[in-house]
Amino acid sequence: MAMKAPRGTVDILPENAKKWQFVESKIKEVCDRYHFKEIRTPLFEHTEVFQRGVGDTTDIVQKEMYTFEDRGGRSLTLRPEGTASVVRAFVENKMFGNPNQPVKLYYFAQMFRYERPQKGRMRQLNQFGVEVLGSDNPATDAEVIDLAMTCYRSLGLKSLKLVINSLGDQESRENHRKALVDHFKPHEHELCRDCQSRLEKNPLRVLDCKKDRDHPAMGTAPSILEYLNEESENYFNQVKSYLTAMGIDYEVDKNLVRGLDYYNHTAFEIMSEADGFGAITTLAGGGRYNGLVEELDGPATPGIGFGMGLERLLMALDAENIEVPLDDQLDCFLIAVGEEAEYESVRILHDLRNNGIQVDKDYQGRKMKAQFKAADRNQAKFVLVLGEDELQKQMINIKSMETGDQAEIPLTDLTERLQQILKGGNISE
Structure with a gap:
């Protein structure tokens, strides 16, 4: 049998590695300007970090994680996403005690997810991400979104679309949850098996289903925006006003929920609108996750961040015919x-x-x-x-x-x- 790279992985050869280095260097320059510091976490964690940090009802935890037992019988998992690992490091190293708050971090890391490989979606993927821990100021949300957009703009990308939504606070989400259950319950038998399971555990995830996206009930589902309490609505309005002040165009998508359980308040995605980019247009996504630090045994600490796929970033550069300047002399x-x-x-x-x-x-x-x-x-x-x-x-x-x-x-x-x-x-x- 010929030795080949495992399915869903690719070799980055020297002639392409220079492109990666250039892209990463430009992103690092942006992070320096925004006063973010680099963090590097282990390639694998105790499985519980992701079960508690990402959420038991997510596809990542239920279907996509590479989990194994080491020789001591401990359950370990290759890192499927970056936020839970960073928050674990934040708690373990007592970074909440640092005099400079909030703590503003960025990382470049390889992630591992067992899913069907396709263009721009691999089983071993490279991701850039940022996390801000210790601020519940809506200006922080706007700054994080601004940083992501600046990374893309600094590389010359123009065909971008920013979509945002609010998932509200705990009270707003609970009221919306009840409304979703009431709405989808009469159609439960028509939904896929995953959605039937999610309906009781986390009905918000039903809106994120790829199989049932065309079901008529999806189009008439109650919007979280209809259930925001005054505090959540004010928070979302402030985020939008800051984006407007910075000249950042956006669209509100009431069905944007993201795929992880820890999000609340602001959620956002950045998409490519370049011709020929492909069916999966999302380049980056993130949002606020107040409560995640407590879930991983830390003190009450608000947080917000995003993850950006580097493979998809390079695809977007190709789609817009942007040449990466390479000095090979x-x-x-x-x-x-x-x-x-x-x-x-x-x-x-x-x-x-x-x-x-x-x-x-x-x-x-x-x-x-x-x-x-x-x-x-x-x-x-x-x-x-x-x-x-x-x-x-x-x-x-x-x-x-x-x-x-x-x-x-x-x-x-x-x-x-x-x-x-x-x-x-x-x-x-």
């Missing part, structure tokens, strides 16, 4: 001719690299002509040639691959002269 390629020159080339490479110059050489004993071709394939700006004659004179030849200009440089001056030339200096000076 090599500063220098060193050609050594002869045994003594080969020996000396090792020292030269070491010195140049330690002085910030990007340089490589041939390691396959090829002829000089083949080495020049290798320099061209590696997009080297300059070629350094060291042979027996140059070594006796303690000189080295440098040639510009663009202009063909060349000159001899004393070996003792090589590093300084190269630094000058790479900054735009004349090769013959």
Whole structure:
């Protein structure tokens, strides 16, 4: 049997890794401007973290988690999403005691979900996410949404749509829950098995069902917006006013509920409207989750965050024909001719690299002509040639691959002269 990557996973090869690095660096720049700090959590957690943090009624917990027992009989789960892990770390490390509040965090992490692989949806996925813990100010909600939109805009994306909703506080949700049960109960036998189970446990999730989305009862289901109490309505209005103040366009979608149990108040999704992007248009989603920290044994702490799929971000860049600027040029390629020159080339490479110059050489004993071709394939700006004659004179030849200009440089001056030339200096000076 041929060895292949497991279904739902892909290799990110060197020619594509540069794109990932560029995208991640731009996002990190945005996070720095918004004063968010990076956090890194374990690849796996105790299963209970996700059962309690994500919710037993969610598809993630019921169907999609990679769960296993270790040799000590402990149930562990590969991380399916980022928020529960970050909140667990927040509680365990007593970050709620930090003098600087709220705690503003971001992460880049691999997630694992057992679902049917399709374009932009893999079993091992890469995600960028942020979490803000310790603020129940609606301006924080707007800031988190603004950060997500800024990440996309900084990469040149324009065909974006932001949709928002309010899930209300506990009182509002409870009243809405009762109304949903009353509404769907007469149609219970017509719904899929999952929705029949959800109707009693978490009826809000019925609205998020992909199988029953076209059922007539979905279109007439009571909206959470009709059951917001005064406090929840005021909170939602403030979030919307802040978005308007920042010039961020949005649409209110009364059926937006998100797929995780811990959300309340603000929920949002960012979608791509680019032609040819695909059927699944969501790029990022998140919302407020007051109560999650307490669920994971921490003190009462409000929170809000989002997750952004990096595979889908790259797909959106392709859909809008945005070229990621990649600098694959090599500063220098060193050609050594002869045994003594080969020996000396090792020292030269070491010195140049330690002085910030990007340089490589041939390691396959090829002829000089083949080495020049290798320099061209590696997009080297300059070629350094060291042979027996140059070594006796303690000189080295440098040639510009663009202009063909060349000159001899004393070996003792090589590093300084190269630094000058790479900054735009004349090769013959």
